[in-house]
Structure formats: C-alpha cells, structure tokens
Amino acid sequence: MDIHQLRIFASVYRNRSFSKASEQLFISQPTISEHIKNLEKSLGCTLFDRLGRKIEPTGEADLIFPKALQLIEDLERINDLVLKSSQRVKGKLYIGASTIPGNYMLPVLAANFRNQYPEVSFEIVIADTRKITDMLVSHEFFLGIVGASMEPKILNYEPFLDDELVFAGTPKYMADMSNKPLKIHQVPFLLREEGSGTRKTMEDFLQKMQINLKKMNVVAVLGSTDAIKHAIKAGLGTSILSRRAIAEELANGSLLEIKLGEEMKRSFYLATHKKRTLPAQYKAFYDFLLARGE
Amino acid sequence: MDIHQLRIFASVYRNRSFSKASEQLFISQPTISEHIKNLEKSLGCTLFDRLGRKIEPTGEADLIFPKALQLIEDLERINDLVLKSSQRVKGKLYIGASTIPGNYMLPVLAANFRNQYPEVSFEIVIADTRKITDMLVSHEFFLGIVGASMEPKILNYEPFLDDELVFAGTPKYMADMSNKPLKIHQVPFLLREEGSGTRKTMEDFLQKMQINLKKMNVVAVLGSTDAIKHAIKAGLGTSILSRRAIAEELANGSLLEIKLGEEMKRSFYLATHKKRTLPAQYKAFYDFLLARGE
C-alpha cells in the first residue's frame, strides 16, 4: 500500500466512479482499476462493489477514506514544512571567532541581527584563528570568523570586513621613534602566539618590509589581543595589533601609533565547511554579515 | 515524494548511514543513495551532509524525521483499521423479511444476537417475498429473509429455517371434514395475494396434490398472514398458512388443522445481492442466522 494508491482511491471514492477519477487524475481507467484492485488485495477487503453501471463504496471504504485524505495532506505538509523552516530564522547560533571579530565586531553585529530576528540567540566562542579553523574542520561550528585562511581545501572563505593593524606603544616608546629613523629592532616588542591571525598578518607584513622578526627585541609572547594591549599599556613594550582593539587609547592619547610605511590591512573571513549545509539561522546570519561587510 | 522514500529516509536517519540502512531494508546501498537523492531533489534541500566517512543529518532532516515516522505509522494503521472494523460488530441492521420470518422468527433471533453484540440495532421491514426480493435487487437492503427464491441470477439464497404450512380453520369447518373424504373444494377458502411466498408454496403443493385452485371456493384474497389468521378466526373460511402463525390457536383448540396427505414443508432463505459486500454487522448476523438455522 502506498500513497499513490490512496490518492487514486480517494478520487474514486469522491467521484463514485473509476472513469471519472481517471479523467480527474489524467490516468487511464484500466490503470485506476488495477490500482484499486491492488489496494483491495493488500487490505484484504473489497472497497467498491461493482454493480454494473454504478459502484458502491463498502463500509471499509467509508472507514479508510478520511484516513487516506489525512495521510495525503500530511505528506504534502512535509513540503511546506521544509519551505517554512528555511524562512523561519530562529534558534541558537554557535559561532567561533578569533579575537578581533569576536570581541570588537561580532557583539555589535549580533545585536543588530537580533533586532531583525528576535528568536535567535548567540554563543560566540573566541579562540585564535588556528583553533577556530580546526574546530570548523571537525564540525564543531557551522560558522567561523577568522583573520586568515588556513585550510582552503575543505573550508570556504568569504572575505568579510577589513581590519587595520597598527604599530603602537606608550608615548614613552613612541615619542622616541616618531621623528627618527625607525628603531623597531631595538624597542621592546610583544608578540602574539603562533596560530594567531594577527601574528600571521604581521609576519607577512614585516617580511614585505624586509624586517627580520628574529632580530627584533621580543620581550613576550602573549595569547590574546587583550593581553598584548594591557602589556603595552603597562609599559612592557610595543606591538602590532588591530586598530579596533586600541581605538579608545589612541583617541585619548594614552597610546600612540607610528606608521610603518604602508598600511597593514587585512581581511577577516567568514569561514564555513564546504560540505556542511547551513541551518536557516546560520544562513541568514551569514548573508547578513556579508551584506554588512560590503 | 512517496512513502517508500520516507521509509528509506527514516532508516538512514536512524542509522546515520546509507549502508546500514541498506542492510536493514535489504536493499542495495546505491539504491538507498538514489532514493535519498530524489527525496532531496523533490524537497529542494539537502537532508544529509556527506562528510566522507560519516553523514550528518541537516536541520531539515531533523524536522522531517518525526513527521516521516508518523506518516509511516499512520499508513500501517490503516491496515489495522480494516482488520479491526471486521471484528467490531456494531451499527444498524436494516433487514427486509417476509411475513413469517419477520413476525415470528426474526424478533427472537434478533434479540439473541443483540445479547451477543449489544452495539447493533435492528430495523426490520416486513413485506411479501416479491417486494423484499425487488428491494434486494435495487440495493435497498443488504439482507433479506424470504420464503421462496425468485431472482436466482443476481441474488444469493442460503437455505435457512424450515417452515411448515398447515390447512386450518375453526372447528366448525374442520370437524365437518376430519372423518370424511376431503371436501376442500367446497369449504370457503382464503388466499394470500400473488407475490406471497406462502401463496407460492401453497400453489406448488396443491398442484402436486392435483387440486385445482381455480375450482376452489375462494372467498377472499388477503395481504398478510395476520389478516388471514384473523379472518379464519372470525369464521370467514379456511386457509393454508404457517404453523408458526397459529401455534397458539392450535394449542388451545380454537383452530384445528387437517393433514392433507404429505407435509407442506418449505424453507426460508437468507437472500443477499451477489455483488454486494456485507458490512461487518450484516456478515455477523448472517453467520449467526445460518448457525441457528442448521
């Protein structure tokens, strides 16, 4: 017994006729006959008494008819369900982000998104780009926001907002250097750990500027942008970090920046696993971020 | 989209594996793959992300799974429904019966049947055999109980209880005849109408006895056994009628019978339309009557 048979049964029942049903369903009358015959066989009962020119539904047919209708409708509802589910944006968004996006960009963007879709909630895990990338690869997140593309084979990267790194320190260090030839090799310098997107961008930049990282005066390697920032403010040294992280300090003059030739621009990326289908709320947030990012 | 696809989907979802599903359903793995592919196409969404060695259901799959289960179960319930409906004996029994069975046999049998199946109710229409037969042919009844078989082509007759006709009258008429040669031609005689099963049986019997009906002293043609009985008791004449109809009168001596050579036996028949399927309560009553009748 399958749905097709029930559809045919329902039409025959309604029309009280095999041939009318066949017109209605655009199927030949013998085909209708055969389907009804098979349905009767599988149910083990007669559904219509064939009375020459007329047919008459049996008690079993009366019994089955409403059930058949319901089943047919329920089956069609499944389609609607899928369609609606892709419209309904709700549920939890579990997102991995590296430091800068996680701390300085996502909070605002998430809040804006929630204004539009109040039924979503966020859980943002902050870790360095390496970690987030690994977690994406092992399907711990559907969506990550990272500072560099590290697994381009299996992950998909979509350029998102730009970020600018600046070379900054307390006025004590900076004042020394601002008018003189760059003494970046002597000034105490703070580094992010390996695996940090900031670190990678910085390395790429220094290489381009032909500055050798190994000859620099590295006084500490710290595990987060915030740690770097606090260390700088505490006078431990200088570093290269996101302008977004120290926007306030630059504004009030507690930290100063020095331009190092060209701008240290980098992109953040929306990273997703190529083989994963994004649930509706992720898809919506992804599209929302892309629209904001451009 | 059809149920078969949903069944396969459900198995894949539960097993989190195409190949395990294929073992469980005794279908080859490529067939599973194809069905899932078609289902995804018809729904317009991915149901499982293929992650190399694993698969992961998407949000849509999570959504559909319970609905699919329910549909599959509902479909199977239809079978049960049909099975149970044939067990559950209830509802109205609309039965056509000729005079004798309708008045003297069915009331008791129906009461007994109702003891067994309290959810049934009866509506018994009494008319002569001809009328009941016509109504069966035109599907006004599922079941009739008649005194003679009249449309053997389209109706099915099952011999039921026997009945005996007796020649009877008030002692006034009977006493005259009991010890002398039969004066049946002279004594006033009451007839049932054409179409009556009693009339037909009687005619057949008289013919066998070589008694010519036309030469008899017919004083009235009456439309029911009860009318005949009352006419006899009122002294209008004699008649041939069912022993069951006058059992009381014969017992208390208010009417007497005279044996006319051999016994005037006849059968009643359970009559059904050959092409009609009997609803459960009719089937049950039919079987009940047959069991009582033998």
Place this chain on the structure above:
DNA sequence: ATTTCGAATAGGAAATAACTATAGCAATCA
C-alpha cells in the same frame, strides 16, 4: 433486442527501481 455506459482483461511500451561493479573520498593505519 440493441445500444450505451462503465469496469475488467490482455498485451505491450515506458518509466522506475533495483542490482553489480567500480570509482572517489576522507579517515585511519602502518
């Protein structure tokens, strides 16, 4: 008695579902 109407049957064509064999791909092992 003939025609008409509607379902059943027969026989064959088209569509679908199934299989086997094999390729492809990621995870695991050596």
Place this chain on the structure above:
DNA sequence: TGATTGCTATAGTTATTTCCTATTCGAAAT
C-alpha cells in the same frame, strides 16, 4: 607518507512496476 579501510556516488544493466491502447464483458437504458 602511502596503503588500507569504510562509506557514498556513479555507471551500466536488468527487473519490476506503472501505464497505455484496444478490447471484452456485464448491466442498464432505449
């Protein structure tokens, strides 16, 4: 790192099912 394993996808066929046309059959209407 390369080989192996475990699982799904694809290709090519075969089997089954569905559906069709033509026709027959049976009951009802003319």
